[in-house]
Amino acid sequence: MNISVIGCGYVGTTTALMFCELGYQVVAVEKDSKKLAMLQQGKLPFHEPGIDSLLIKHLHRGSLVFTGDIEEGIAHSKIIYITVGTPSLPDGSSDLSFIEEVSRQIGAAQNDYKAVVIKSTVPLGTVDKVREWIGKAQKRPLPVDLVVNPEFLREGSALYDTMHPDRIVIGSDNPEAAETVKQLFHSMSCPIIVTDCNTAQLIKYTANAFLATKISFINEIGRVCDAYGANIEEVASGVGLDHRIGPHFLRAGIGWGGSCFPKDIAALINMGNNNGINLLIVQSAQQVNQDQIGYFIDRLEGELHGLNNKTVSIYGISFKPETDDIRESPALKVIAEVQRRGGTVAAYDPMVFDKHPELKLPGVRVARNMEDAWKGSDCFFLITEWDQFSKIDWGQVMQEMRTPLVLDGRNVLDARKLRSLGFRYYGIGRKTGIIHE
Ligand SMILES: NC(=O)c1ccc[n+]([C@@H]2O[C@H](COP(=O)([O-])OP(=O)(O)OC[C@H]3O[C@@H](n4cnc5c(N)ncnc54)[C@H](O)[C@@H]3O)[C@@H](O)[C@H]2O)c1
Structure with a gap:
């Protein structure tokens, strides 16, 4: 055939x-x-x-x-x-x-x-x-x-x-x-x-909208954790053990991006609007996701008392690890927002800059390696959880950064270890009220 x-x-x-x-x-x-x-x-x-x-x-x-x-x-x-x-x-x-x-x-x-x-x-x-x-x-x-x-x-x-x-x-x-x-x-x-055709297509849109909603939902709960000092990972695992809910897509972080979720959610909302249907849950999932970047950057701005003359090092540009795809990547939105609020950006990604030599990020210093990006920086901001970021020598980072601030947009770094080394560490819903445990 x-x-x-x-x-x-x-x-x-x-x-x-x-x-x-x-x-x-x-x-x-x-x-x-x-x-x-x-x-x-x-x-x-x-x-x-x-x-x-x-x-x-x-x-x-x-x-x-x-x-x-x-x-x-x-x-x-x-x-x-x-x-x-x-x-x-x-x-x-x-x-x-x-x-x-x-x-x-x-x-x-x-x-x-x-x-x-x-x-x-x-x-x-x-x-x-x-x-x-x-x-x-x-x-x-x-x-x-x-x-x-x-x-x-x-x-x-x-x-x-x-x-x-x-x-x-x-x-x-x-x-x-x-x-x-x-x-x-x-x-x-x-x-x-x-x-039939329409049903098959709606299965696809519904799957993506549901998964995106799950992420936005846990991100919103992450904010409640921040407010009360509760732990989002324990909440997620406690909730995910309920077989009616399941453990997947309950990882809180800086939100979803990529070539599918944002456009498919937008298309589903648009299909609803065209037929007088207000898809409130899907619209809210989209809104929570858009707000999540601001939620992190408000924290960043507060910790650094404003972003003027501050350098933020962005780790990970692709919308997720193991891809060079930057379509609707949260990192690009973070960079734009940091710059809009007066900050300077250094960026590192193990894949994206090699695969996309045409990529232009005005005003961004593109680092050749991981170390180069954190030198003299005021914030280590992890956006995409590439495996190599789990092997960083944080003692060296502490010596070479200007301000020992770490924002973890994917809740993957060892919060306890970083705090014990003297970093101010923030993920989402990771007992961020307690700086030194
Ligand atoms: N990328 C994903 O993870 C993913 C997952 C599920 C579904 N989808 C859907 O699959 C579709 C494709 O996504 P993608 O990420 O592979 O897109 P893509 O942009 O990576 O690839 C599309 C390719 O089609 C080529 N093309 C366009 N017009 C053409 C033509 N007339 N003749 C020959 N080639 C042509 C383009 O040059 C491009 O290489 C989209 O509708 C997307 O929503 C994507």
């Missing part, structure tokens, strides 16, 4: 490799010539653990071919996966221009029946638009089925997640097309849910 995948970003490349692993022949289409050249040479244009070796394996085997020619991709197979981006527009709605472009390209290049599978996260109702865009671009009327197969992978463990999904969701208004796509996953042992 042949499969085509259009759009070779985090999702498209991982999906293509997953299908190769399942034994299919895949042609993957990418329009960005720089990315395409890298992929054709077996180099990943982004960082994702475990993908590099699979990429080389399947290129050598010939089970995976990358091309910039969409006609080649479409001619290759009856099943075409769309995995292009669907970023947010300023009003929160989804920018469907990439989806429209691909749909028109598919229609224009179509020569026989195709099952077009939308893996990109798209608002409910988009399937009808895609059908229309394809139809209008066809040179003569040709049959096409539309299927949605939303993706639930997490960057940083994308390969594992696609190879071991909790469930696979397939939506189509044509049971035969749904069955064809379902059969692609016959060797996988997870539950497969087959439903």
